[in-house]
Amino acid sequence: MTDGSRSTLQLLRTAKLVFWDFDGVIKDSVSVKTQAFERLFLPYGREVASKVREHHEANGGMSRFDKMPVYLQWAGQEVTEASVQKFCDRFSELALQAVIDAPWVSGVHAYIERHHREQPFVLVTATPQAEIETILTATGIAQCFREVHGSPTTKTAAIADTLARWQLDPGATVFVGDASADLAAAKTNQVTFVLRRTPLNERLRDGFAGPSFDDLEAGS
Known part of the structure; x- marks a missing residue:
């Protein structure tokens, strides 16, 4: 020991x-959530996905509901309560089983x-x-x-x-x-x-x- x-x-x-x-x-399970964020924003370009990854890794313990408006802005998406919830739901779908299996x-x-x-x-x-x-x-x-x-x-x-x-x-x-x-x-x-x-x-x-x-x- x-x-x-x-x-x-x-x-x-x-x-x-x-x-x-x-x-x-x-x-x-931190890395599987990092991967989920990256996959979620990869359709908006590798630069955006990389920026999201770096921010997520540097801000562990921060709620996804606080992170998501920032990431949506970087992706050029409208930031509303509905859009934040939609992306958070999609993130959960990507990450939930991976966290359980981590x-x-x-x-x-x-x-x-x-x-x-x-x-x-x-x-x-x-x-x-x-x-x-x-x-x-x-x-x-x-x-x-x-x-x-x-x-x-x-x-x-x-x-x-x-x-x-x-x-x-x-x-x-x-x-x-x-x-x-x-x-x-x-x-x-x-x-x-x-x-x-x-x-x-x-x-x-x-x-x-x-x-x-x-x-x-x-x-x-």
């Missing part, structure tokens, strides 16, 4: 509640399965609420989370609301994420942030001195 995973496990085990992001933290982040699935009965876990994600519920059911881990908060609820709001209702000291909880939006939500709520290191968050890693890991040991 690496020092990073060992210290992360110690931190997780002592937390009164653990907030989890999903993509890039529980499932290695590999688990090593050790995280085992930790969640092993400890969810004695330690409360709350999922906070930018994925739409109905979609993340479908994914959790399909992957067999829905029962592992006391609460699930998806879009349109923001991660910052979901964490704040949970802390208030559970009457918990923020410092006694942990948020495991992989993106700058996750770090910002943790900081705003004074929750300890644990960074799951990925090839896409190198810039975030460079400026982050807190606990981090690549994967957790499967026997944890």
Whole structure:
């Protein structure tokens, strides 16, 4: 076991509640969503598709409903509530099964399965609420989370609301994420942030001195 995973496990085990992001933290599914965005906008040219890809990779944790108006503008499409919803629905069709089929982040699935009965876990994600519920059911881990908060609820709001209702000291909880939006939500709520290191968050890693890991040991 690496020092990073060992210290992360110690931190997780002592937390009164653990907030989890999903993509890039529980499932290695960030790349499949990148591919879905690229496929969605490839009909508008490779330059647009490449620009969409780069923006998506640089803005992990940002809701697709916030990204889509920007991408539609780049594609020269009208930005309306209906057009945003249409493209978000098409994105979901491209990405849903791919996310379900994506590999688990090593050790995280085992930790969640092993400890969810004695330690409360709350999922906070930018994925739409109905979609993340479908994914959790399909992957067999829905029962592992006391609460699930998806879009349109923001991660910052979901964490704040949970802390208030559970009457918990923020410092006694942990948020495991992989993106700058996750770090910002943790900081705003004074929750300890644990960074799951990925090839896409190198810039975030460079400026982050807190606990981090690549994967957790499967026997944890």
